[in-house]
Amino acid sequence: MIKKMMYLNDKLRIVAALTIIGISTIGISTQALAAGEIQVTLLGTGDPIPRLDRFGPATLVEVAGQELLFDVGRGATQRLVQLGIPLREIDAVFLTHFHHDHLTDIPDIWMTGWIPPPFGRRSEPFEVWGPTGTESMLNHLEQAFEANTKIRIPDELLPPAGIETIAHEFDEDGVVYEKEGVRVTAFAVNQGELIKPAYGYRIDYMDRSVVISGDTRFDENLIAAAQGADLIIHEVALASEELLASSEQFRRIVAHHTTPEEAGTVFAEVDPKLAVYTHLVMLSSLTIPEAPLASLITRTRTNYQGPLVIGEDLMSFIVDDRVSIYRAAR
Numbered sequence: 001m002i003k004k005m006m007y008l009n010d011k012l013r014i015v016a017a018l019t020i021i022g023i024s025t026i027g028i029s030t031q032a033l034a035a036g037e038i039q040v041t042l043l044g045t046g047d048p049i050p051r052l053d054r055f056g057p058a059t060l061v062e063v064a065g066q067e068l069l070f071d072v073g074r075g076a077t078q079r080l081v082q083l084g085i086p087l088r089e090i091d092a093v094f095l096t097h098f099h100h101d102h103l104t105d106i107p108d109i110w111m112t113g114w115i116p117p118p119f120g121r122r123s124e125p126f127e128v129w130g131p132t133g134t135e136s137m138l139n140h141l142e143q144a145f146e147a148n149t150k151i152r153i154p155d156e157l158l159p160p161a162g163i164e165t166i167a168h169e170f171d172e173d174g175v176v177y178e179k180e181g182v183r184v185t186a187f188a189v190n191q192g193e194l195i196k197p198a199y200g201y202r203i204d205y206m207d208r209s210v211v212i213s214g215d216t217r218f219d220e221n222l223i224a225a226a227q228g229a230d231l232i233i234h235e236v237a238l239a240s241e242e243l244l245a246s247s248e249q250f251r252r253i254v255a256h257h258t259t260p261e262e263a264g265t266v267f268a269e270v271d272p273k274l275a276v277y278t279h280l281v282m283l284s285s286l287t288i289p290e291a292p293l294a295s296l297i298t299r300t301r302t303n304y305q306g307p308l309v310i311g312e313d314l315m316s317f318i319v320d321d322r323v324s325i326y327r328a329a330r
C-alpha cells in the first residue's frame with residue numbers, strides 16, 4: 001500500500017537520475033491507492049551478479065488490498081522490510097522460472113515471515129504459484145530446513161500452519177490466480193531450449209493491466225499476451241560488440257535474453273503507457289567494461305519512441321488512467 005511508503009520530495013534528483021521521455025507525472029504521493037489503481041514496485045532489478053545497487057529480480061504488485069510478489073531474488077525480503085511491508089502480508093508468490101537468481105530469497109521470506117518480530121508472524125501457509133517443479137522445490141526446502149522448523153515451533157511457540165507451504169503449479173498458458181477481481185495470467189516465454197519451463201505474467205484488475213516479462217528472448221507470445229497492457233516490466237541484456245566477440249559464453253547468455261533493439265520492437269507492438277526495464281543483464285569481463293547504461297536507451301530508440309524508463313531498485317509505478325513514477329525513500 002502506498003500509504004506505508006515515504007517518498008523523496010526531490011523531483012530534480014529523480015529527473016536527473018532517470019532517463020524519462022513522455023512521462024506525464026513524476027512526484028510524490030502519500031495517498032492510499034484509489035479504487036482501480038495498481039501499484040508496481042521494483043524490489044530488485046539485477047541478475048545473478050551480487051551487486052549492491054541492484055538486488056536480485058523481484059517485483060511487488062499491490063492491487064485491491066492484495067500483495068503479489070513476482071520472483072524472489074536476492075534481497076527481496078530486505079526490500080519489503082525497507083518499505084515497511086510485513087512479510088506475512090504477501091498473499092501470493094509467483095515464479096517465472098527456475099534460474100536461481102529468481103529464487104534465492106524464498107527461504108528467507110518464507111522463514112523470516114514466520115518468526116515473532118512485527119515483520120513476521122505469518123500464521124497461514126506460504127503460497128507459491130509457478131510452473132511444474134514449484135512443488136518439488138518447496139518440498140525440498142521444507143526438508144532442508146526441517147531442523148529449524150522443529151526447533152522454532154516448541155521454542156518460540158510458533159504456529160505450525162505458518163511454515164507450511166502450498167504450491168499451485170501450472171503447465172500451460174492461462175489464468176492461474178483469480179481473487180476479488182484481480183486476475184493473473186501466465187504465458188510461456190522463450191529463454192532457450194534448455195531453460196524450460198519459463199513464463200511471464202499479466203495482471204489485470206478492472207480495466208488496468210501490467211505485464212511482467214520474466215526472462216525471455218524476443219518472443220511473439222509475449223507480444224500477444226501483452227496487448228493492451230498499460231505498463232510492461234521487461235528484462236534486457238546489454239553487452240558491447242567487443243565483449244560478444246570475445247567469448248562464446250557471453251554470446252550464449254545474451255541469446256537467452258532480449259536485446260534493447262528487440263525490446264524496442266516489443267514495446268512498439270504493445271504500445272504501453274510506460275515501458276520499464278528490469279533484470280538488467282550488464283555483461284563485462286576483466287578487460288572489457290559494461291556498456292554504458294545510456295546505450296540501453298539509444299539502442300531501444302532504434303525501434304521504439306514511446307515512454308521508457310530504466311528501472312532502479314525501489315522505483316514504483318501507479319497505474320490508473322496514466323502511469324506515474326515514484327521512488328521510495330531508502
Ligand SMILES: [Zn+2]
Nearest residue numbers: 047099101215
Ligand atoms: Zn534471470
Ligand SMILES: [Zn+2]
Nearest residue numbers: 097099191215
Ligand atoms: Zn533466467
